[in-house]
Amino acid sequence: MITKRIIPCLDVRDGKVVKGVNFTGLREIDSPVELAKYYSANGADELVFYDITASSDGRKIFTDILCETAKNVFIPMTVGGGINSVADFERVLNCGADKVSVNSGAIRHPELVEEAAKLYGDQCVVLSADIRRVNGQFHIFAKGGREDTGMEAIEWIKRCVGNGAGEVVVNSIDTDGVKNGFDLEMLDAVCNAVKVPVIASGGAGGIEDFITLFKTLPKVDAGLAASIFHFGEVKIKDLKERMKQEGIQTRLDGVFND
Amino acid sequence: MIAIVDYGVGNLFSLNSSFAAIGQDVLVTSDPEELKKADKIVLPGVGAFEDAAKKLKESGLMDALKTEVSNGKPLLGICLGMQLLFEKSFEYGEHEGLGFVPGQVRPISDVCPKDLKIPHMGWNALEFKEHPLFRYLHKGDCVYFVHSYYGTNCEDSVIATAEYGAPLTAAVAKGNVMGCQFHPEKSGDVGLSILRAFCEME
Numbered sequence: 001m002i003t004k005r006i007i008p009c010l011d012v013r014d015g016k017v018v019k020g021v022n023f024t025g026l027r028e029i030d031s032p033v034e035l036a037k038y039y040s041a042n043g044a045d046e047l048v049f050y051d052i053t054a055s056s057d058g059r060k061i062f063t064d065i066l067c068e069t070a071k072n073v074f075i076p077m078t079v080g081g082g083i084n085s086v087a088d089f090e091r092v093l094n095c096g097a098d099k100v101s102v103n104s105g106a107i108r109h110p111e112l113v114e115e116a117a118k119l120y121g122d123q124c125v126v127l128s129a130d131i132r133r134v135n136g137q138f139h140i141f142a143k144g145g146r147e148d149t150g151m152e153a154i155e156w157i158k159r160c161v162g163n164g165a166g167e168v169v170v171n172s173i174d175t176d177g178v179k180n181g182f183d184l185e186m187l188d189a190v191c192n193a194v195k196v197p198v199i200a201s202g203g204a205g206g207i208e209d210f211i212t213l214f215k216t217l218p219k220v221d222a223g224l225a226a227s228i229f230h231f232g233e234v235k236i237k238d239l240k241e242r243m244k245q246e247g248i249q250t251r252l253d254g255v256f257n258d
Numbered sequence: 259m260i261a262i263v264d265y266g267v268g269n270l271f272s273l274n275s276s277f278a279a280i281g282q283d284v285l286v287t288s289d290p291e292e293l294k295k296a297d298k299i300v301l302p303g304v305g306a307f308e309d310a311a312k313k314l315k316e317s318g319l320m321d322a323l324k325t326e327v328s329n330g331k332p333l334l335g336i337c338l339g340m341q342l343l344f345e346k347s348f349e350y351g352e353h354e355g356l357g358f359v360p361g362q363v364r365p366i367s368d369v370c371p372k373d374l375k376i377p378h379m380g381w382n383a384l385e386f387k388e389h390p391l392f393r394y395l396h397k398g399d400c401v402y403f404v405h406s407y408y409g410t411n412c413e414d415s416v417i418a419t420a421e422y423g424a425p426l427t428a429a430v431a432k433g434n435v436m437g438c439q440f441h442p443e444k445s446g447d448v449g450l451s452i453l454r455a456f457c458e459m460e
Contacts, residue, residue, distance in 0.1 A: 070271060072275075074449060096269070123377055123379060221375075253446070
């Protein structure tokens, strides 16, 4: 059976990996290429690279880093951040990305998902949704979680999947950085609304949060986190051994190398 | 020298890099003449079967592949490249393939339980038979899949399957022609070991 994926996320700015807590207060960590190699050798099933650079110089650095990573790392890579057009898809796919994640770009240009899905296939288009509760409703936020679009999240996700998004990253702003577990209620709502793979993001504080996630919501396909992996609070090897103990399908090759 | 067939279907950056990572020189080419000079050929591919088959035919690469394979040259098809090895595909209609391996390509939804997601995407364990391609593999090794169609009626050629509510064809071999449905260039060390085994084949 398909295994549950464990995905470290690398936010890259000016050539460095950073991690925001609640999307602000960025802290520098390490070289993206080295970190990607490390994760690949230690059990990560996939990597997500987010380009959080605003400048075009930064974009060039990011693209170079991507190419350098793809020359050295042979697991699937999803790339997001600053994806506003089919040309942006082309730019990162040419550097070895397998999937491209769209967020604000899809909000600004709702036709982007459909155009890209037609060109590259549904499996290539990942919808990244930043969601926060507003007056008891799930709202889609834009611009790195800073701007409430007012759109109801489940309807937005269904619409994008209908247009060809082949996977959805559900990033709960409410639980992001809090390290008190994934947003199970929000994830359950998304899983019940769409048939494509769903990736849980935001809130993982330790190994047990992943166990709870996959046990409570078997429909969730993957768990994504950043800082707990970057700072070594959770070793993917330990996490996967624990998943195996719990009878959760997991890929163990690469885990017992060291 | 190993030739990677470039016929305008999908990006070859990772495949090219994966051969570089195992120290193997490759030539990415769309020239039928270069296929003649190569020791081995890799046929990649992502996207739609019909479009890929058409491009292979129009470029003259289909005829070149048929000649080289009949001369005994090893060929490895990857993902859509594996599906093209079959006689026929039923992806949006009915389309002719290379016919190197008896069998057809049909939707996964024909055999998988309805509650499973399509495409079959992610890491899945290989159930494999003894074959030179798998000489470095261990029981339970996982590889990375992304596909919505699969090879069927090809029992005699199947050398590996992956369980997804039903055993899906994961790799085939018939003489000097081999194919894998998964992406060895995205399957970590396990995938690289399969590419290495292909390079080392006599």
